[in-house]
Amino acid sequence: MMATTHAFVGLVFAAAVAVVAPVDAGTVAIAAILGGLFPDFDVCATHRKTLHFPVYYWVFAVPVAVLAVLVPTTATVAAAVFLLGAGAHALSDHLGGGLSARPWERRARRAVYSHYHGRWLEPRRWVAYDGSPGDLALSAVLAIPALFVFEGAVRTIVVVMLLVSIGYAVFRRYFASVGERVLEGPGSGRSDGSNE
Structure with a gap:
């Protein structure tokens, strides 16, 4: 999924x-x-491994969310939504198209690393890939509550993120081609994600 969807x-x-x-x-x-x-x-380290914890975020998120319900201060609630967002992100990467420059080719076997299981989880492909039409539609639907609830700067940020989502979805496949040329150099031809 796109970063904005998360x-x-x-x-x-x-x-x-x-x-x-x-x-x-x-x-x-x-x-x-x-x-x-x-x-x-963690995109600058080992992407979808270094800061992705599809199990362990929840170990902290659940008790912090309970604390936020019992003691609803700005700090406890902010900590709870931060951890819930991070946990949902790491877990939902398992549902996408995998860790690959061209996930629509369905060759990637790695989605996200589970430190709890000690292995890479395979992509479920419920969302075909980041920037897919389905991902964009999901992003738009998930943005609706924020557009109705928040005002001012937060609403502006939501609108900007929606515009970024649209632009990314439109140019997603082009970005993959450009990225391969820049990172791999001419003639390498590797696009299956096998080196990731």
């Missing part, structure tokens, strides 16, 4: 909180966006 998942948690809890909605929304994006900060 951020919108986090915002769904934040929107639910904003409707029922009297805390700083803007701060909670930013925490949700950052939580949804956080696992992908």
